[in-house]
Amino acid sequence: MDILKERIMQDGKCYPGGILKVDSFINHQMDPNLMMDCAKEFVRLFSDLHFNKIVTIEASGIAPAILVGYILQLPVVFIKKKQPKTMDNMLSTVVHSFTKDRDYTVCISNSFLTEDDHVIFIDDFLANGNAANGVIELCASAGAKIEAMGFIIEKAFQHGGDFLRSKGIKYESLATVESLDNCQILLK
Numbered sequence: 001m002d003i004l005k006e007r008i009m010q011d012g013k014c015y016p017g018g019i020l021k022v023d024s025f026i027n028h029q030m031d032p033n034l035m036m037d038c039a040k041e042f043v044r045l046f047s048d049l050h051f052n053k054i055v056t057i058e059a060s061g062i063a064p065a066i067l068v069g070y071i072l073q074l075p076v077v078f079i080k081k082k083q084p085k086t087m088d089n090m091l092s093t094v095v096h097s098f099t100k101d102r103d104y105t106v107c108i109s110n111s112f113l114t115e116d117d118h119v120i121f122i123d124d125f126l127a128n129g130n131a132a133n134g135v136i137e138l139c140a141s142a143g144a145k146i147e148a149m150g151f152i153i154e155k156a157f158q159h160g161g162d163f164l165r166s167k168g169i170k171y172e173s174l175a176t177v178e179s180l181d182n183c184q185i186l187l188k
Contacts, residue, residue, distance in 0.1 A: 001041055001174040005187055007034060008153070008175055014183040018127075018158060019099060026152060027060035027124050038174055039067030042122060042150045045172045051118040051147045053077060055139075057095070057106060057131050061123035064152060068122055077112045079138065081105075091141045095134035098127045098158070106134055108142075115143030126151040126173060129160030136167065153177060156188065 013021040025031040042064070054072075056065035057079040069076035081104045083090060092107040113119075121135045132149055139146050146169060154161055154173035157180070164171050176188035 001038070003034065003037060004152070004175045007031070008177075008187065009185060012185055014180050014185055016183065018155065018180050020125075020153065020155065020177060020180060020185065022124075022153065030063055032063075035063050036067055038064050038152055039071055041174055042068050042120075042172070043071050045150065046120055046148055049120070049147045049170075051120050053113075053117045053119045053144075055079065055108075055113065055119045055121050055135060056123060057081075057135065060125075064124070064150075065122040068120070068150075075112075077108065079106045079108045079135065083107045091138050093134045093137040093141075096128075096130045098130065099125075106138075108138055110142050113138065113142040113144050117142070117144040118147050119144055120147055121149040122151075123149070124152050126154040126160040126164075126171070127158040129163035132160060132164060132169070132171075136169070148172065150174075155180070 007025050011024050054065045054069045054076040058081045062078055065076050089110045090107045091110050094103050095106050096103050149171040151173045154176045156176050178188050179186040
């Protein structure tokens with residue numbers, strides 16, 4: 001994923017407090033070619049696993065998850081940050097957003113996440129592992145099995161990867177940020 005790393009170095013912006021802003025190509029304005037390259041890499045990385053559904057969380061994981069689902073011809077379900085009035089059989093948990101520094105009660109219908117599902121979770125960032133933990137909790141409530149998780153960017157210094165490894169969750173990151181000290185982006 002050299003192209004992803006090049007874009008992070010070229011267009012990523014660092015802010016105090018460990019924030020990496022990639023909104024010009026990943027999570028506000030998107031580069032569809034880069035998103036497709038990321039999706040193809042996730043498909044390659046998870047080709048040895050057996051799964052029947054892609055799961056993501058609103059909002060920035062939706063684009064890469066849909067592209068993975070499109071390539072594999074699998075359904076994509078996204079966990080919502082607000083409960084719609086029309087949602088039946090809701091499973092919910094609380095997730096803390098590092099970037100927005102707030103808690104969200106996220107939800108998914110257990111009509112779309114069941115004990116028959118073997119899922120891959122796709123998201124834009126792995127920081128502290130809060131979103132990933134929310135997915136773990138929702139999958140456990142539904143009886144679904146997480147086969148793996150995929151992240152476009154991992155911020156290794158925030159230890160979400162350590163958390164997933166401690167839970168025995170297989171995961172892949174397409175680019176790993178070692179440090180944002182002094183607002184300098186250091187990639188692995």
